[in-house]
Amino acid sequence: MTKRVRIALDAMGGDHGPEVIVPGASRALQQRPDMEFVFFGDAARIRPLLDVDPALSAVSALRHTDVSVRMDAKPSQALRSGRRTSSMWLAIEAVKKNEADVAVSAGNTGALMAMAKVCLQTMPGIERPAIAALWPTVRGKSIVLDLGASIGADARQLVDFAVMGSAMARIVLAIERPTVGLLNIGVEEMKGIDEVKEASRVLRETGFPNLDYIGFVEGDDIGKGTADVVVTEGFTGNIALKTAEGTAKQIAQYLHEALGRDLMSKIGYFLARHAFAALKTRMDPRNVNGGVFLGLNGVVIKSHGGADAVGIAHAVEIGYAMARYQLLSKIRDSLPLSRGQSPLMPKLEAAAAPSPSGS
Structure with missing residues (x-):
């Protein structure tokens, strides 16, 4: 019999807490019956929700804590007040102790990343974790990272992101050798900052067996699905994400106003309602919800x-x-850095070294 996948849930995270987390787990269980759950949070709020759902209750455990991380808390504050006691920390710690296979939280992003890094630590050879997420495109879906785990990245870190993102793509996109592109201000090799150009050179020359590097991609290539994996640093990635979310809401508002403008528009909407429903489903952010913290000794x-x-x-x-x-x-398996000295290192170190005097 296949081992169940155990999910540790920060039941107090997010804007709505257990009243959304518990029903969400129930929906997921209907799709994946080989899951079980550990809920961390206020038992007085969680237990009644479990009691009315016998199927979920049968595969769930509840661990009470009075402490939760505020959505507006700074990462340093969250670590001081919630380390070892908050629902967020305990969910992550369950992964560290092998009591759960993955931790899920809708809580404060900065606090979650800070706690995950302290509790789980980064994988050997990984300098910086990244947040990767599915992105809807005209071809289906792509993976984009980093979406805001940290600001900036050097060439070595961008290469790490490419390898980690391609590993995720092999799972969620079922592509054995996903295409990878580096987000840049143009596709020409002479464009962009030095870190991005050096990462591009290393990816092209190293020849990783589990990814197909296609070069630079631009912002509009993300939505086109030009690459299965789009790599950038967290500052740019987060701006791209928020811009896309805002544009989707803007288009939805435009459609709503246009279709309700007069009788003929309303009739047109009625005749095309199934097409609009399909469009809404494709644009619905709930259908791509879930950023993966890559580079940690555990799944968050x-x-x-x-x-x-x-x-x-x-x-x-x-x-x-x-x-x-x-x-x-x-x-x-894909990342040479995880096995000690990487064949990439001489190239990256040489690129970072100052030029000899007089050259």
Whole structure:
């Protein structure tokens, strides 16, 4: 019998807490019956929700804590007040202790990343973790990282992101050798900052067996699905994410106003309602909810703070896939840095070294 995947849930995270987290877990269980859960948080709020759902209750454990991390808390504050006691920390710690296969939280992103780094630490050879997420495109879905785990990245870190993102793509996109592009201000080789150009050179010359590097991609290539994996640093990645979310809401508002403008518009909407429903489904952020923290000694999933039960269920299912199909093993197998001295290092160190005097 296949081993169940155990999900540790920060039940107090996000804007809505247990009233959304528990129903979200229930939805996910309907899709993946081989899951079980450990809920961390206020038992007085969680237990009644479990009691009315016998199927979920039968595969769930509840660990009470009075401490939760505020959505507006600074990472340093969250570590001081919630380390070892908060629902967020305890969910992550369950992964560290092998009591769970993955932790899922809709809580404060900065606090979650800080706690995950302290509790789980980064994988050997990885300098900086990244947040990776699915991105809807005209071809289907792509993976984009880093979406805001940290600001800036050097060439070595961008190469790490490419390898980790491709490992995730092999799981969630079922592509054995995903294409990878570096986000840049142009596709020409002479464009961009030095770190991005050096990362491009290393990716092209090294020839990783589990990814197909296609070069630079531009912002509009993300939505086109030009690459299965798009790599950038966290500052740019987070701006791109928020811009895309805002544009989707803007288009939805334009459509709503246009279709309700007059009788003929309303009739047109009625005739095309199935097409509009399909468009809404494709643009619905709940269907791509769930950022994966890559580069840690454990799997942590960040759900959008305002997610409803549908969004939480999707984040849980992303975590399930990462655990069931062994994301960490795929990253370790793909990344030379995890086995000590990397063949990339001479190239990266040489690029960083100052030029000899007089050259």
